[in-house]
Amino acid sequence: MKMMRSLLSLTLFVLFCCMAWAGVSVAATISISSPGSVANGEAFVARISSASSFDVARFGWKQKQYAVPAIKVQEGGAPRWVASILLPVSLDEKPGKLTLTGRVNDAAVKSVSRTIQVTSKKRPVQNLKVENKYVEPPKEVLDRIKRDRAAVKVVLGKYTSTSHWRLPLVKPVPGSVSSLFGVKRVFNGKPRSEHKGLDLRGATGQPIKAMAGGIVRLSDSLYYGGNSVYIDHGLGFVSAYMHMSSIGVKDGQRVSAGEVIGKVGATGRVTGPHLHLSTYAQGVAVDPEALLSLASGK
Numbered sequence: 001m002k003m004m005r006s007l008l009s010l011t012l013f014v015l016f017c018c019m020a021w022a023g024v025s026v027a028a029t030i031s032i033s034s035p036g037s038v039a040n041g042e043a044f045v046a047r048i049s050s051a052s053s054f055d056v057a058r059f060g061w062k063q064k065q066y067a068v069p070a071i072k073v074q075e076g077g078a079p080r081w082v083a084s085i086l087l088p089v090s091l092d093e094k095p096g097k098l099t100l101t102g103r104v105n106d107a108a109v110k111s112v113s114r115t116i117q118v119t120s121k122k123r124p125v126q127n128l129k130v131e132n133k134y135v136e137p138p139k140e141v142l143d144r145i146k147r148d149r150a151a152v153k154v155v156l157g158k159y160t161s162t163s164h165w166r167l168p169l170v171k172p173v174p175g176s177v178s179s180l181f182g183v184k185r186v187f188n189g190k191p192r193s194e195h196k197g198l199d200l201r202g203a204t205g206q207p208i209k210a211m212a213g214g215i216v217r218l219s220d221s222l223y224y225g226g227n228s229v230y231i232d233h234g235l236g237f238v239s240a241y242m243h244m245s246s247i248g249v250k251d252g253q254r255v256s257a258g259e260v261i262g263k264v265g266a267t268g269r270v271t272g273p274h275l276h277l278s279t280y281a282q283g284v285a286v287d288p289e290a291l292l293s294l295a296s297g298k
Ligand SMILES: [Zn+2]
Pocket: 179, 195, 197, 198, 199, 275, 276, 277
């Protein structure tokens, strides 16, 4: 009887070991997904998922690493652990192949990778006429421009590991596009940097909505941007709204997706009232229109 009992214990022990081993091998399986090709100046969603739990996924892109906490979702009636991030292909990236890598710190560390083809998008040239002080800024405002740039740099350099964004994003104003992202611009006959945002038509006083939930990191009057608001949506995604007639939020304020953050105006370097919308992934300016067209949940 005693022998029978110990034999049963041994069988159970072996069975337990087999199950544990099977569990470990499942835990080691992770998958990575992204689009197969991305145009220069656009961001894309990279996703690591597994049927077994993991805490943090690490994405590798353009010599940088990004840590993203996993969330548990239900897919086809079964739980799945997913980590998603927006990664950029900058405007000046040349066509070619880039490698995206992912790994999770698991019992058995497994890494995965994908090749992404960078394509080149044609960007037109746009001629604009503005007050000359915005083309050749007077000496007395140079310090202010420097301060503005430094403040924006701090916001764009911040990486918070809490995610507040969700796809699809909210279009801040209903108006149509008046100037595309990435166009080469000539102000009063002088070539200046590319347009690092999307201009949307709107009348002065029209409410502007936040593209996603987040934390206001900067709400100030900037020389070029006029009344501007920068929102940190977490995991390196930031949106900025410029030329407002009035700002409706304060630094540090938590906003939700679709919340009104200010009103359309014509402050700063403008030719008339409109909303200039900029979006940044990991500090790199990316096309807001392409982001707005990302439809699926993250
Ligand atoms: Zn603009």
